[in-house]
Amino acid sequence: MEKTKTIAGFIAVSCLVVACGGGGSDSGSSNGGSNSTPPPSAGINSPTDAQVISLVQSTNIDFGPGANGRPAGTWRWSDTPSRHIPVYIPTPAAGDTTAQDYAAKVNTSVALINTKLAGLLVLDATNTLPTSGKFIQVSYGTSWVPPGSTDYAGYCANVATGPSTGSMIVPDIQNGIYSNPVFINLGNGRCNVTQEIVAHEFGHALGLANHFNGFGTNDTSSTAFWDVLATLYSNPQSTLAANLVVKRAPK
Known part of the structure; x- marks a missing residue:
């Protein structure tokens, strides 16, 4: 029972930092105030x-410290790359035609991620629809668009x-x-969902929770975006920042 309360409480205070749109930048607070390390300029x-x-550290390790009793360090999909992650489209x-366009863009993103994170994910x-596993x-x-908001472009996907x-x-x-399934919600009927x-x-x-310089706009052209993902998935779960070994994604 206590674990359920922890999950519910954490989700409740996190609701304001999930929206992305207009190129991938947040509406309102860019990171919910939980990113204590300024991104490089x-x-x-x-x-x-x-x-x-x-x-x-700023986008992953520092997110939700202690949520569900989790230990310190990195969090991500488990047992990769031996366990593949199904993406139900x-x-x-x-x-x-709108959904067809979104589905095509999802397939393009899946192919790109598999290339950039080859050997890792x-x-x-x-x-x-999968019947078992995450x-x-x-x-x-x-x-999701907050009640009363008309910032449809700012809340174009989450x-x-x-x-x-x-x-x-x-x-x-x-x-x-923890979550299963993890939903990627695309479009609200009043915005343009781009490939980016x-x-x-x-x-x-x-597992990239908070935005940073290079993960907010023009993400697929940002070396930082791919190097952060490669480093996250090349190190074991619960790796502390001091013990991270940097992994570079292919150019």
Whole structure:
């Protein structure tokens, strides 16, 4: 019972930092105030090892300390790359050109991530709903917009525990992914979901919680974005910042 209270409380205070849009930047607070380490002002396309480590700490390690009793250190999808992560992409209805466009962009992002994180992570795109194990689910037209907000471009996409919700995904007690499935909500009917936004949301779904310089706009062209993901997935779960070994993604 106590664990359930912890999860619910943490999700409740996290709801304001999940929205992305307009190129991938947050609306309102860019990181919910939980990013205590300022991002580097330069070097995004050639970040130093120290910058990569700092960014892993600010976007991942520092997120939700103690949530669900989790230990300190990194959190991410468990047992990769031997365990592949299914990405359920529902087949769009005939004539739904918007959903068809979103599905195509998701497939492009899956292929890009598999190339950039080769040997570290494998995403398996499928149009069949998984019946077991943890997975990512794409949802069309269900991005969360706060009640009363008209900032549809700012809330164009989000990663959450379900469709049309602002509840963030959280780590589990072993620093894996607690939420299942992890929803990538694309579009709200009043915004343009770009390829950059889709790739950005996959960054969140893989464990990048807080935005940083290089993960907010033009994500797929940012070396920092890919190096942070590669470093996160090349080190074991629960790795402390001081023990991180930097891994570079291929150019």
